Amino acid sequence: MKMTGAQIFCESLKREGVDVIFxxxxxxxxxxxxxxxxxxxxxxxxxxxxxxxxxxxHAAEAYARVTGKVGVCLVTSGPACTNLVTALAxxxxxxxxxxxxxxxxxxxxxxxxxxxxxxxxxxxxxxxKHNYLVKDVKELASIIKEAFYVARSGRPGPVHVDxxxxxLLKQTEFAYPDKxxxxxxxxxxxxxxxxxxxAAQAILKAKKPILYVGGGVINADAAPELRELAELTQIPVxxxxxxxxxxxxxxxxxxGMLGMHGAWYTNMAVISTDLLIAVGSRFDDRVTGxxxxxxxxxxxxxxxxxxxxxxxxxxVEIPIVGDAKHVVARxxxxxxxxxxxxxxxxxxxxxxxxxxxxxQHPLSYEWSDAIxxxxxxxxxxxxxxxxxxxxxxTDVGQHQMWAGQYFIVNKPRHWVTSGGLGTMGYGLPAAxxxxxxxxxxxxxxxxxxxxxxxxxxxxxxVVEERLPLKIALVNNRAHGMVRQxxxxxYNRRFVGIxxxxxxxxxxxxxxxxxxxxxxxxxxxxxxxxERALAHPGPVLIDFxxxxxxxxxxxxxxxxxxxxxxxxxxxxxxxxxxxxxxxKLTGF
Amino acid sequence: MATxxxxxxxxxxxxxxxxxxxxLSRVSGLFSSRGYNIxxxxxxxxxxxxxxxxxxxxRASQPVIQQVVKQLHKLLDVIKVIDLTDEExxxxxxxxxxxxxxxxxxxxxxxxxxxxxxxxxxVTPVSYTLxxxxxxxxxxxxIELLRPFGxxxxxxxxxxxxxxxxxxxSRKDQARLxxxxxxxxxxxxxx
Numbered sequence: 001m002k003m004t005g006a007q008i009f010c011e012s013l014k015r016e017g018v019d020v021i022f023x024x025x026x027x028x029x030x031x032x033x034x035x036x037x038x039x040x041x042x043x044x045x046x047x048x049x050x051x052x053x054x055x056x057x058h059a060a061e062a063y064a065r066v067t068g069k070v071g072v073c074l075v076t077s078g079p080a081c082t083n084l085v086t087a088l089a090x091x092x093x094x095x096x097x098x099x100x101x102x103x104x105x106x107x108x109x110x111x112x113x114x115x116x117x118x119x120x121x122x123x124x125x126x127x128x129k130h131n132y133l134v135k136d137v138k139e140l141a142s143i144i145k146e147a148f149y150v151a152r153s154g155r156p157g158p159v160h161v162d163x164x165x166x167x168l169l170k171q172t173e174f175a176y177p178d179k180x181x182x183x184x185x186x187x188x189x190x191x192x193x194x195x196x197x198x199a200a201q202a203i204l205k206a207k208k209p210i211l212y213v214g215g216g217v218i219n220a221d222a223a224p225e226l227r228e229l230a231e232l233t234q235i236p237v238x239x240x241x242x243x244x245x246x247x248x249x250x251x252x253x254x255x256g257m258l259g260m261h262g263a264w265y266t267n268m269a270v271i272s273t274d275l276l277i278a279v280g281s282r283f284d285d286r287v288t289g290x291x292x293x294x295x296x297x298x299x300x301x302x303x304x305x306x307x308x309x310x311x312x313x314x315x316v317e318i319p320i321v322g323d324a325k326h327v328v329a330r331x332x333x334x335x336x337x338x339x340x341x342x343x344x345x346x347x348x349x350x351x352x353x354x355x356x357x358x359x360q361h362p363l364s365y366e367w368s369d370a371i372x373x374x375x376x377x378x379x380x381x382x383x384x385x386x387x388x389x390x391x392x393x394t395d396v397g398q399h400q401m402w403a404g405q406y407f408i409v410n411k412p413r414h415w416v417t418s419g420g421l422g423t424m425g426y427g428l429p430a431a432x433x434x435x436x437x438x439x440x441x442x443x444x445x446x447x448x449x450x451x452x453x454x455x456x457x458x459x460x461x462v463v464e465e466r467l468p469l470k471i472a473l474v475n476n477r478a479h480g481m482v483r484q485x486x487x488x489x490y491n492r493r494f495v496g497i498x499x500x501x502x503x504x505x506x507x508x509x510x511x512x513x514x515x516x517x518x519x520x521x522x523x524x525x526x527x528x529x530e531r532a533l534a535h536p537g538p539v540l541i542d543f544x545x546x547x548x549x550x551x552x553x554x555x556x557x558x559x560x561x562x563x564x565x566x567x568x569x570x571x572x573x574x575x576x577x578x579x580x581x582x583k584l585t586g587f
Numbered sequence: 588m589a590t591x592x593x594x595x596x597x598x599x600x601x602x603x604x605x606x607x608x609x610x611l612s613r614v615s616g617l618f619s620s621r622g623y624n625i626x627x628x629x630x631x632x633x634x635x636x637x638x639x640x641x642x643x644x645x646r647a648s649q650p651v652i653q654q655v656v657k658q659l660h661k662l663l664d665v666i667k668v669i670d671l672t673d674e675e676x677x678x679x680x681x682x683x684x685x686x687x688x689x690x691x692x693x694x695x696x697x698x699x700x701x702x703x704x705x706x707x708x709x710v711t712p713v714s715y716t717l718x719x720x721x722x723x724x725x726x727x728x729x730i731e732l733l734r735p736f737g738x739x740x741x742x743x744x745x746x747x748x749x750x751x752x753x754x755x756x757s758r759k760d761q762a763r764l765x766x767x768x769x770x771x772x773x774x775x776x777x778x
Binding site for chain 1: 605653661662666
């Protein structure tokens with residue numbers, strides 16, 4: 001059957017099982033939108049209109065994160081594509097499978113400085129796993145097939161397809177390929193059996209092993225296998241920011257997040273280990289701190305689908321390239337076969353040591369009766385929603401680290417955050433994408449006031465799509481993390497952090513037709529959360545928190561993990577806190 | 588040893604890549620995005636018109652080159668990466684050079700050209716243009732020798748390299764490539 005390029009686009013997406021497209025139309029992609037009209041009318045495809053293109057990308061990323069499917073976004077040429085670049089870079093560094101379609105000027109105008117023209121393929125190349133410019137309508141179906149395959153296979157990532165307008169209007173016979181053939185792309189899925197055996201032997205021999213788990217475990221759907229591995233040999237599990245949810249947050253073997261804002265006892269356990277078992281994690285500098293001083297005595301097993309991640313930053317004795325699900329399942333089989341229980345005695349001693357560290361410096365913050373502590377806002381949300389397994393989306397900054405520390409996430413694909421790129425403005429569109437993907441779930445968006453102001457226009461999308469998000473602003477009237485760095489490392493020379501000129505967020509919410517709530521005193525936090533959670537529609541809560549609260553523990557950038565700072569050097573006196581609170585509540 | 592690993596040396600990397608637009612920029616982008624300077628890069632079609640071969644010379648330390656090779660492998664357009672640096676290999680570069688040849692020095696320039704077995708490809712009353720092929724040291728030597736006569740212009744191809752024997756592309760690889768060549772085409776070609 002003959003179809004136009006635009007119809008082939010819609011039909012191909014249907015064949016890939018796509019049900020929702022996050023997008024924003026414009027001149028170059030209007031043929032697609034014209035074809036989409038019929039599919040939307042027949043309810044075969046859903047189009048979610050965002051208010052700025054990066055939001056389409058972030059929503060698609062979050063959709064991918066919570067479903068495990070490929071997220072799709074569609075924007076027009078030139079400025080739309082350049083806006084989308086941030087989301088592509090974000091998906092690239094966090095290994096999120098999305099396919100991003102951009103419009104392009106007609107092929108005969110490419111390179112002519114036509115209206116809304118940019119070198120989309122050139123711009124997106126360094127921040128995508130792969131990208132295509134479609135030059136012939138006959139290639140379109142197979143390029144789309146290939147794009148989805150590349151996005152989801154191997155180490156997942158964003159794939160970009162640039163669609164010139166004339167290609168979308170030309171006609172050709174539609175045939176969707178069954179298979180993808182790429183002679184140069186064959187990701188290794190199964191790990192090397194010999195290496196896996198070696199890993200099993202090392203695990204049984206180790207006295208102080210630790211599992212260091214990243215987002216790769218979630219991408220590979222390997223959480224059950226990972227849990228089995230941990231329980232089998234009673235190994236403590238610590239997760240990166242991206243790995244949160246890969247192992248139950250309330251599990252007795254869980255040590256929480258490690259790295260720059262990891263708990264003291266967690267980081268102590270990591271650097272004292274004699275066997276570091278890294279699964280789907282890439283030894284990011286926010287995890288390792290100063291490399292020379294990290295895990296000095298450890299033998300390292302590294303399981304990763306991407307060979308280039310292995311031994312990139314850190315020495316590795318036992319590298320295993322493969323899909324975490326396959327490798328860990330096989331490792332568990334080996335462990336069962338080889339296990340003689342000889343590890344048990346040393347493991348008890350190891351746990352005793354960890355428990356002692358935990359008792360010495362538990363993860364904690366100083367309570368105040370006068371002013372809301374941001375950690376309290378997050379803990380309370382976690383407590384009240386514990387039985388619901390909510391999906392938590394965060395933005396980037398202090399609140400994100402507090403959420404990593406204090407929100408208990410028990411299941412994979414329930415934690416949505418911008419890890420590697422640290423994209424402010426990610427949280428709200430990501431929460432939208434998560435809620436579109438899982439309308440049955442409670443979705444909580446934890447945002448900083450700085451981050452929120454980067455994409456707050458998306459409240460329109462929230463209302464239009466009737467997404468019952470519970471949006472909590474951890475509002476400290478500052479770029480809090482920047483403030484913290486300037487305070488600790490730049491001698492309190494505060495510049496460019498003051499956000500005290502801001503909208504009244506309650507009235508802002510109301511202006512969008514959303515319920516707005518505010519809490520200003522510690523005593524109001526519980527009731528405000530209760531009210532927000534009981535409300536059937538979207539809610540925006542403005543939690544006015546202590547602007548001087550800093551996120552601790554903290555490993556100063558570039559420092560050794562063992563040199564982590566536990567609390568602010570100068571603690572505030574109660575009367576100072578009260579005076580400050582009095583000033584703030586006049587806000 | 589740490590000092591050895593961080594030592595910067597020149598590496599010669601050969602690549603087999605898909606012969607299509609954008610591939611060169613993907614490959615060179617890998618180097619530039621990490622801030623490494625490519626000393627030379629030459630590209631040409633292979634016997635199989637869908638495959639091009641690149642020879643890249645880059646100055647880097649060993650951990651860096653290991654990472655670059657892994658990253659090159661990851662590119663969808665890269666079929667094979669061969670590090671020729673420590674392999675037995677033959678390398679050549681071609682140079683076209685126009686040198687001043689005044690009546691008093693013409694004979695001397697010709698003599699040097701002859702010693703280096705170069706070809707004269709263009710002659711004017713005041714200049715010769717020479718074609719020189721050889722490894723880096725030969726090219727460097729002739730440039731130095733001709734410098735006093737007034738070199739007006741030079742153009743170099745950059746290094747091309749091939750392994751001795753059949754080391755770089757084993758029979759298995761060749762068979763695989765042939766098999767792949769006969770398999771159905773994927774997308775993205777400009778036929």
